[in-house]
Amino acid sequence: MARKIDVVFSDFQPGSALRAALGMTPTSVIELVTKSKLRGRGGAGFPTGLKWDAARSHRSDDKFIICNADEGEPGTFKDKNILEKQTAKVIEGMAIGAYAIGASKGFIYLRGEYKYLVKDLMKKIEELKSQNLIGKDICREKGFCFDVDIKLGSGSYVCGEETALIESLESKRGEPRNKPPYPAEAGYLGQPTVVNNVETLSFIPHILLNGAEWFQQFGTEKSTGSKLFSVSGDCRKPGIYEFEFGITIRELLKEIDADPDTKAVQIGGASGFCACSDDFDKPICFEGIPTGGSIIVFNKSRSMFMVLKNFVEFFQEESCGQCVPCREGCSRMLEGIEKFEQGRGSSKTINDLLELSTTMSLASKCGFGQSVPNSFRTIASKFKDEILSAGGGEVWRS
């Protein structure tokens, strides 16, 4: 059974992991991270070591590492907490990454609404500088320089997508780029760039200090380590939790003291998956139900139709608007969903929207449009009657 553990928020001596890293070659740091099988916590779950290795292998004098603190997924608030409480750990994760890939400049891309954190973050950066943990010739290692800047996001969900984030950093509209090239090859200002989630970076110092085997003892075969969850909704103990990967939904619901009449759990926020009681024994991990960490619990009193509508409204507004399947698809999907409210929806409407979903998932330019249909598909299949009867009348079958 998966355990509740405490890594991310555990005590940490600033500089200890960085010194360990500087005692190794950049390649062996990357090897260590690869061996730990750490996967990105921002949602996509890409192996961090591989990403770093790609960025290292592309030659350039100007490489960058970016901490993705845009945290835009509805229902998540873990990154804010990590940054607030473990600033030094995250920045040290960045510095280790910088050393590994050969970068000398880092950015924290901070969600606009977290502006109030800037002052403290700046203070911490200054403090670390005075301790020679960032800045010039870090830890007296000649020639290793690394500076960190904070950039505020401007309030768009898509800006959390790494290439849109980079566009935004370059003062352009936050619209995702075509991939390839991936940021590790051509990112910020066209230079090799690593974008990592706050949480991902916070594990790095621990892996440096405790080793890959230690990290691998947590979690599952394909999803090593632990994961932070932002829990909200119908439960007695909402908040932030750290569990090993592989925890089942049922175990999680127990830990957070969810309402006994819980009927659905939205895993991974608006762009994630809706689980119903049939799914509660499934594990949360990349090979099971993946998540960036948002857990929203719904009890029997909630209308799943309204939940769905709320999500799709969010998407329609937050789509960056550049690609057709996503921009037009979100609008048509919302239009279709509203039909049910007006008593004009039918099974055919659902089928049309399912076909639309397929195209959105297959043909959208970025992960946003590709994942918009996740919630529709899961809610519409598991709570079909609630959708069909949203107009208040009989369930309308045709």
Added chain:
Amino acid sequence: MAELRITINGASYKALDGMTILDVCRREGIHIPTLCNHPDLQTRGICRICVVDVKGSKTLQAACSTPVEAGMVISTTTDRVRKSRKTIVELLLANHYTDCTVCPKNLNCELQSLANEFGLTDLRWKERRERTIPQDDSSPVFIRDNNKCVLCQRCVRACDEMQGVYAVANLFKGDSMIVGSAFNKPIGEVVCINCGQCVAHCPTGALSEKYCIEDIWKAIDDPKKVVVVQTAPAIRAALGEEFGYPAGTRVTGKMASALRTMGFDYVFDTQFAADLTIMEEGYELLGRLRSALTGGEAPALPMTTSCSPGWIKFQEHFFPELLPNVSTCKSPQQMFGAVVKSFWAGKMGIDPENIVCVSVMPCTAKKFESIRPEMARNGRPDVDYVLTTRELAVMIKQAGIDLHDMKNSTFDNPLGESTGAATIFAASGGVMEAALRTAYEVVTGREVPFKNLDISPVRGMDGVREASIKINGAQKDWSFLEGVELKVLVAHGTANAKKVMNAVREGTMAAHFIEIMTCPGGCLGGGGQPLPGTPEIRLARAKAIYEEDADSPLRKSHENPSVKKLYEDFLGAPNSHLAHELLHTHYTARGQY
């Protein structure tokens, strides 16, 4: 570049590292539908109509933006591809105000073609888009109807990448996204050079030029009016495309017949005025060089051409301090209008009030040029109406004429006589070549030292081209030019022009004379030309233009008999007082906001 092999629909193909899937498919004749893609513009990969299946990939990949990789296995016909493409067309149509039968782009609309290609017989999203957004008709030359916009960003990219003007951009996001100008101002209130490259790159009816067709029919039908028409050099190499002729077919004679059949009283040629321009501009250049080299008043050098009205407005906005460098010559269109309503009116004994001067231009900026206050005398514009090539095609069709049926005829004289030097005004580098043919001969008494008078270094499609000619054997009057290496430069597309003018501003530009054309390839790629316009089509048009020049009995502007006679009978000499009054102009410094 490394060679690799990929498989498309079961067959193996060679490809080069760096090519996209679309590149290879195009080369191999494997059809991939596209919409946001345009060979003039950088790839955005946003319409997604070109998606293909790549083995091993969970999602479909956009052929336009996906680079090939060794061993890639691609299918362009799978069920997922077909369904997704069709859905994308349906999605576009669901949000497109569809009034095809009365749309200026009817039968020449890429969205309409896609609907046809996918055999749509029904729409799943039937709540059709109405005209919910007011049209923006604040531009003097074009209309934006965002109800028909498919947000392909081609106009935005044309304006940014080709022209460096940045008049339009994406505004807002998601469902609310539109193309508009800064602070959502109407286009008429921001910096726009009226070049029409946005219009020329729009796949739908979202952008179209303002028509003046009805006004012209009215004038033609008015017995009191004498309606004269002039056609720019670029029209004859492109108009045929509107009637199904392959790009690069010369239809000069058929066009003249069609214009006459339509009821124009006199069918003249802007090329007459192009030859006149060369005389005025050539002497102006020589005059500036004389001042510069003989220690007179320091003139503004390099001198730049002034034929391209988009470029003039660009310069007025972005390089106002360099306006003295611009030749004071009016463009051929305006010289023509001025001559018609002065010299010709007098000669024919017609009250200029009763003359309606129509011009057919490959250009939308010419519409704006004709309404500039400095292009009118006594409150009367020299050119009354400007038609684009596309509008002329509409008029010809409205008159029930098929260009194919027309016999060849010639322009009326004297304002229809011209040389090959005037024809090449249509191509980037052409004004330069024409000017050099004349200026060199004026100075040395000998023809330019290029085989067949073809000054090939200034020809071609590179964005910026430089050349130089050493002057040997200058005649007595021009001895100050003896041994001088005359440096010239040609640029097209105002984004290229911007780079050139930045160098002028910084003083790092050695050229004496610079030709700038607003549009790609020069006027033959103008914003008013038949659609589509691609690099290939422009090359075909350019070829036709240079052939027409080569076939011309006279190929130097100063040999145009009617121009010579105009000087003898009326103007006196190039840059004379009267010439200045009629044929030269001044410019207005404008802000950037």
